[in-house]
Each structure stands twice: as C-alpha cells, then as structure tokens.
Amino acid sequence: MGLMLVPRPHVSRLRGVLTPLAAFAVALAIAAVVLTAMGKSLVVAFQVYIAEPLTSAWGVQEVILKAVPLTLIAIGLIFAIRANRWNIGAEGQYVMGGLFGGAVAIATHGMGGFWVLPLMLIAGVAGGILYGLVPALLRNRFGISEILSSLMLVYVAELLLDYLVRGPWRDPRAFNFPKSVNFDAAATLQPFIEGGKLHWGVALAVLAVLAAVILLGRSLFGFAVAATGEAPRAANFAGFNEKLLTLQVFAISGGLAGLAGIVEVSANIGQLQPSISQGYGFTAIIVAFLGRLTPVGALLSAVVLSMLLIGSETAQIMLKLPFDMTRAFMGLLLLCVLAGEAMTRYRLVRRA
C-alpha cells in the first residue's frame, strides 16, 4: 500500500456540509451501477425512489410521516453516540414504547376521554426509558458491553410483543388474526387537518430537534456528553459523573425511541400486531451518522432515508426489487458516510 493517512490540522465547515452529500452521491452511483448490472431501468428507479415521493401530495405526506419515527429515534441516538455509548437496541426500545402505550389503549378500550392519548404517550416514553435503562444499568453495575446487551434485548422485546398479540391481548373478534383490538378514536393521534394524514407526531419530532439543538449546543449537559465521548478522563477530572451520564443518554435515547413507537402505533397502525416497525431503530443509526451526529442534520437525513423507504415499497412492485435491496443500500450508505468522515479528518497522501 503506497498510501497513508495524514491528519488534517483544520476541518472547514464547508467540508462538514459537503461530506454527507458526497457520501450519498457515491452510494447512489454504486447503487446505479448495481441496478444497471441487474438489468433494471435507472429511469424507472429515479421515478420510484425520488420523483414520485417528492412530487405527489400523497408521496410528500408519506415521506414526512415516515421521517417522524426516524427523526425521533436518531435524535436520541445522537446523545448516546456523542457520549461514546452504543445503544444499538433502539429498535427494542421502540417496540417497548409501542407496547406500553398500546397497553393503555387496550385497557381503556371503549372508555374514551381526553386523557387517554396523553397517558398513552407518557406510557410509551416510560416503556422506552425503562427498557433503555437496562443496558445502561448492566454496563454501570456489571461492566457489560451495552452494544451486546441492547441488541439482545431487541429480540426479547419483539418476542414479547409477538406473545402478547397472539395471546392475552388478541382481539377475540379478529378471527384468530394475531392483532389487538382496533384503537378508539380517543387513542388515536389525530391529524392536524381533517382528512389530512400529517399528525401531531410531526410537531413532536420538530420539537425534539429543537430541544436537542439547545441541549447539545447550549447546555452544560451537552458539554458533559461531548467531553465524555471525546475525552473520558478529562471529563472525569472535570467532575462529570460518567455512570450518571450513561443512564441519562440511555434514558434520552430510549425515551425518544419509545415515543416514536407509540406515535407510530397510535397514529398509523391503530392496533398492536406482531410487527410494528420497519427496522426504524436500525435505520435511525444510519440517519444519525448521515446527519453527522447533529440534530438538524438528522432531521434532513431522516427525510432522505424516509424517501428511500417509501420508494422501496413502490420498487417491490415496479422494479421487482425486494426490501433487501434497500437494506443493502443502507449498509453501503453507512460505509460511504464513514469513509467520508475519515476523509474529513485525514488526507490520503502517497508515501514518499
């Protein structure tokens, strides 16, 4: 290998903005080559993945709706990743949020009341926080890698949901379909406008972005997160409690994932069923990195990846491309983003 990495003394702001764009362009170019090799039409692919979601009113609404859970989860993950805590179990915390909140909806079925929905949201957040705290506590108390424990708990949460909707929570009138009762109107997150699809979850996502901008950029807590992530020893000397911080970032990321779960279940699914996620918890990791671990970046990236998810649904019909194609692309995209990050920090120099 005749090449070596040399650290850049200074990284310009412009480079920071251009890097994710370049990474996305490279990933698209590779995907285009692969699609052509598979004999698929690039024109159709462009229409399906980009033109259609962005030009029809239906498409734009759907893109925004799918960006909601992605944004919420990614915002939480930014806190964890910046503090060098790897919560890769957001998918499980999302499921737990849907499960806890859904429990409220099922328990209050037929009662109605303005208090049902707030209680569901609180229960959803609580479910996510509690489930997110498990890997944090395991790390603090037993020194167990949060990477492994949070991921193992994803499988556990999915199996628990599966058991509940096939067992005790199954709607007796659903002809043996594994699903809960349909939620009441009082348990459904309502759209802004009558007949529209955009619901109050969109506002919650924007609120989360704003809160994260302030917390990460303007508060002592945000500084503690950054310090712990970049220089744990220095953070320790500065008096930041490392274990407390671990609990905090897991509570934040778990809580937001739980919120995403109950928002999705209440507003879009309207019942509990064996699967309530399209892998949002994992996709959000890519969203967080594509947005360079900044809240606004995550919001924009969530919209981009949401577009891809919408496109992948149409692509299954129009191009006979399975969802695995999208999954592979996301892995490729994350690799390109990481390579881009490396290129902002280092220069490739030919060895003398």
Added chain:
Amino acid sequence: MELIPLILTTIITAATPLVIAALGEHVVERAGVLNLGVEGMMIMGASLGFAGAVVLDSSLAGLMIGMAAGMAMAGVFALFALGLATNQVATGLAVTILGLGLAGLIGQSFVGMPRPPIGLVTIPLLADIPLIGPALFRQDIVVYLSVALILGVSFVLTRTRAGLILRGVGESHGSAHALGLPVLKVRLMAVLFGGLCAGLAGAYLSLVYTRFWSPGMTAGRGWIALALVVFAGGRVWRLVAGSYLFGAIMIAQLHAQAGAIGIPSQFLSMLPYLMTIAALVVLSLAGRRGVGAAGSLGQPFVPDR
C-alpha cells in the same frame, strides 16, 4: 439411534457454528480489532454458501464458497476500519446491515430449496464407544474441522511467535509499531481469518444445520458469538465451553417448544438472548470484569510514518 447420542449429536451440531464464528472473532479481538460484522459475514456465508452448493450441487463446494463470502465481507470491513481508520463499531454495524441485505438478495431465488444431508465421517473403533461414541466420532467434516480449529488457534496464539506478534499488536499497537511490527498487516490477516470462520459458520447453518436457506436465518447467532468472545475473556477453553453450553440451551429450548410444556414458545425463544446477558452478569459477579480484553481493542490505528 438411541436418545442420548441423538441429543448429543444435535447439541454438537447447534454449537459448531457458534464455536467456529467465536474462534474467528477471538483471533480478531486478540489482534485489537472489534469487528461487529460477525452477523453480516455469517449470513453472507449462509446465503452464498447455500447458493453455491445448489448451483454446483456440492455441499463441500458450498462450504468453501461460504468461507470466501465471509472473507470478502471481512475484506470490506478491513478496507474501512483498517485502511481508513473508521470507527470500528459503526463499520461493523454497516457490514452487518449490508450483509443482511445482500444475503437476502442472493438467497431469494433459493428459498424453499432442499439440500441432501452432508456425508458423515466415522472414525473406526472410537465410534463404537457406547453413548458418546456415535455422537462424537460419527460426525460431519466441519465438526472435526472445528476441533482442529480450537486446537490450532489456541496453539498458535499461545505457543508460537506469530501468536505472540498478534497478541502484541492487540495489546498495544503503539509499542508494536515502534518495534517495527506491521500492525495493520497483522490486523488485516486476523480480520480475514475471522471472516473466513464466520462464513464457514454461516454456511454450516444453511447446509448442515437446517439444510435450507431462509432470510435472516442466523437469528442473532453472530451477536451471540461476539458475546461468547467476551465471556471467554481471552481463554479458548472457556469460549468452547460457552459455545457448547449455548448449543445445549438452543436444543433444550427447541425440545421444550415441541414438548408443549405450557410455557409460551416466545418465552422459550427468548432464552438464548437472555442467557447471553445472564452469562455476562455471572462472569462479572465472579469478579472477572474487563479481564482479558486486548489493550488496544477497538481503537483505530493510524501509523505516523
């Protein structure tokens, strides 16, 4: 076959992919690299291995192709995590996501196809030992290979100069580099070996364990293998014991589901994942927290000249 040898045989079959994948990752982590892409390399081995076996109508060829597929994914990991010094955790995740997607794409035309069982190799005399003989000495070639791998890895790591260099690179890449050791080259070899093992483990799953391909069939075994490496804390014998314990849990869990003992199947399916966490807790309670991980584990290395 009688019951006890039958159960032993199935436990060994369930444990073998775990042993192989965990051994590979053990070597990788001894060299100071944390490759979280085991699940992705494994499922690529399962998918491409199965596809190769069907196309070439040979399970042995399938196993080889599975190894190559795992190694190719490891090569991708190495290109980024070693070549560009990207974050190892994130890179490993990316490799897993990419692997799950590609494996699904490649495997889609092979869903539902059956494969004949792989041939068994009987070791004369030993196979006639009552109870354990048939289970231990009338096995497929990969099981014997896994035993050779166990012995080989522990011998090379602890008794040879190459093993010493590998561990040195993992313990302190700065010092190793100062001594003139080729840190990145050693790590590249280790990562590729890990990929080969994960690919073989995956191909074993689809060609021997289930004998069909289904999407997502590794079902977290790659992650369990990663946990086994932590559990082993640097000791190969503990890694092997842990793998066989997990093989036993998986089989017990399957029997319990079939036996309809009144516990919902979902709770039994949770067992391997919960046991993984429980095993790490027990390890910590035994006072072995943080023992055995290589000193430079997970830290990217950029040579300064």
